[in-house]
Amino acid sequence: MYMILNLKDLRKQCQLSQMELAYECGVSLPTIQKIESGQSNPTWEVLQKITRTFGLEIRLEDAPIQVPLAIAYGVPLLGEEDPSIACNSRTLRLESRKWLRHWRSGKLSEREVLAFSAFYLAIRNHFPDFYQNSIASPWLDQALKNKEKDGHIIKLYRIALTRVSQYL
Secondary structure, three states, X not given: OOOOOOHHHHHHHOOOOHHHHHHHHOOOHHHHHHHHHOOOXXXXXXXXXXXXXXXXXXXXXXXXXOHHHHHHHOOOOOOOOOOOOOOOHHHHHHHHHHHHHHHHOOOOOHHHHHHHHHHHHHHHHHOHXXXXXXXXXXXXXXXXXHHOOOXXXXXXXXXXXXXXXXXX
């Protein structure tokens, strides 16, 4: 179950004053006040102190893959292209790493694995500098080595190359 908690509401549910929460967490009262008022973004350490006080745990998880965005960047997935999505190499760098984490964790279907394999192969073979500086990893290199001879990838590779070459 995923929840986004409002610190003020959580504090009130536990019948704590700001001062009591600050004391329990080991942070200053102004820190609690600024977080609750939206004037401060707490550090990771402060977030951990606060969540531990309430018996909660922080976990970071990748957001689901946004298929229209992946398609816009050149991943040959099924779906409609959205011409309103503006592509650039900086965002591609971030998104491609996120997609890779999904692949490594086994969250992709076999069809998606083929599509992403074709996409990464196209970048590796035609934009080696971008690949080496942005995406390359021993795990990906091995995964692509196992896929590059797969006959299903040839058409997907051409689609990926056509799309990605528009902005890289």
